[in-house]
Amino acid sequence: MSLYAVLAAALFFLGLHGLFAARHMLRKILALNVMTAAVFLLLVVLAERADVADSVPHAMVLTGIVISVGVTAVAVILVVHLAHGRGRDRGD
Amino acid sequence: MMAWAITAFDALLVALLLWLAWQAIHADGLFRAVISFMVFGLLMAVAWVRLDAPDVALAEAAIGAGVTGALLLSALGRLPERDKEAPADRRARGLAAVGLAALALGGATALATIAWALPAPGLGREVTEALPKSGVDNPVTAVLLNIRAFDTLLEIGVLLLAVIATWALGPMQWSAPARVMSPALPVLGRLLFPMFVLVSAYVLWRGGHAPGGAFPAGALMGAGGVLVFFAGAKPWITGAELDPWRWLLSLGLVAMLVAAVGVGATGRSFFEYPVDLAGLFILALEVAAALSIAILLFALCLGGRPPHRWGSEDEA
Numbered sequence: 001m002s003l004y005a006v007l008a009a010a011l012f013f014l015g016l017h018g019l020f021a022a023r024h025m026l027r028k029i030l031a032l033n034v035m036t037a038a039v040f041l042l043l044v045v046l047a048e049r050a051d052v053a054d055s056v057p058h059a060m061v062l063t064g065i066v067i068s069v070g071v072t073a074v075a076v077i078l079v080v081h082l083a084h085g086r087g088r089d090r091g092d
Numbered sequence: 093m094m095a096w097a098i099t100a101f102d103a104l105l106v107a108l109l110l111w112l113a114w115q116a117i118h119a120d121g122l123f124r125a126v127i128s129f130m131v132f133g134l135l136m137a138v139a140w141v142r143l144d145a146p147d148v149a150l151a152e153a154a155i156g157a158g159v160t161g162a163l164l165l166s167a168l169g170r171l172p173e174r175d176k177e178a179p180a181d182r183r184a185r186g187l188a189a190v191g192l193a194a195l196a197l198g199g200a201t202a203l204a205t206i207a208w209a210l211p212a213p214g215l216g217r218e219v220t221e222a223l224p225k226s227g228v229d230n231p232v233t234a235v236l237l238n239i240r241a242f243d244t245l246l247e248i249g250v251l252l253l254a255v256i257a258t259w260a261l262g263p264m265q266w267s268a269p270a271r272v273m274s275p276a277l278p279v280l281g282r283l284l285f286p287m288f289v290l291v292s293a294y295v296l297w298r299g300g301h302a303p304g305g306a307f308p309a310g311a312l313m314g315a316g317g318v319l320v321f322f323a324g325a326k327p328w329i330t331g332a333e334l335d336p337w338r339w340l341l342s343l344g345l346v347a348m349l350v351a352a353v354g355v356g357a358t359g360r361s362f363f364e365y366p367v368d369l370a371g372l373f374i375l376a377l378e379v380a381a382a383l384s385i386a387i388l389l390f391a392l393c394l395g396g397r398p399p400h401r402w403g404s405e406d407e408a
Contacts, residue, residue: 007106009200017192018117050214055231070254073392076167
């Protein structure tokens with residue numbers, strides 16, 4: 001499964017690059033999600049290498065997927081509010 | 093014998109995933125980017141199956157591809173037109189691609205070498221030993237709701253915090269319904285929803301002894317709700333009264349806290365279920381968590397406090 005380890009590393013750097021290179025905030029969020037997927041992939045690949053099937057990383061990744069959707073939701077809603085110019089200083 | 097076919101499949105999958113991730117970040121047009129990301133999530137689910145992680149595959153398909161996709165698409169519909177951006181700068185992209193390739197290659201080899209050199213002890217043996225006392229047969233469910241139930245408690249707390257954060261930003265921004273709304277769409281949605289509930293209940297029940305459990309079940313039900321909602325159906329529960337929302341949203345967290353502290357009343361430690369009742373505890377918590385996760389994900393997809401009346405466009 002070394003192929004998937006390489007995939008994890010490549011995805012991580014792809015996402016890291018996207019985080020800085022992408023202009024639009026929504027793309028930055030997507031890049032962040034790609035990076036998260038890479039970390040999950042690495043965890044599961046390493047779990048597969050253990051002698052006895054290890055379910056702890058699987059549970060961690062499950063938890064991580066749910067948390068990353070929460071983070072994505074808040075980030076996306078912030079982007080929508082930003083785009084409409086809401087939440088600016090009301091004094092101006 | 094079929095090893096070469098498996099390897100070819102893996103290589104194809106890896107190449108597709110890389111291409112889709114690139115598309116999600118750099119494709120022209122945000123719509124294409126979002127769709128690429130959704131397909132990326134679906135193919136990740138296939139990759140999880142290849143890596144012998146069916147529990148993760150179920151969650152990824154329901155949450156990673158389904159709910160995140162709905163979330164991104166509904167956000168896309170709410171962005172103003174001028175914000176949907178011009179195509180990215182080609183030259184900068186070409187330069188960036190070279191740099192990225194070098195970085196990725198170096199990073200990949202470094203990481204892969206380190207990962208392979210590390211010992212891989214894992215906790216598989218410990219989990220297998222504790223499994224008969226955990227009340228369920230599926231090790232992942234045992235870890236999630238018994239051995240490391242504390243993590244799950246915090247996770248549901250994070251989801252609840254996310255909903256509170258979105259509600260704090262004000263009422264939901266109602267996106268205008270599609271112009272060509274087919275009358276068949278709401279009907280289809282309503283017909284499909286019982287199927288979602290049925291499949292969720294099955295996945296939930298299965299979680300005790302096979303891949304499944306509260307998270308995929310909750311996500312499925314939440315995704316079904318989102319589907320029906322965006323197809324034009326109106327939920328019975330509105331924003332005029334927030335108390336039912338508050339109770340449903342916090343149901344999972346409250347149930348887990350009650351279980352965790354309740355066992356303490358009998359002189360046990362945090363989340364230490366009585367061994368003979370562990371199965372019952374886990375089932376009850378799973379039902380509460382699944383319901384709560386469904387409504388939490390639905391609330392996240394709404395993107396704000398629910399309006400006083402559904403379907404009216406006169407929301408402030």
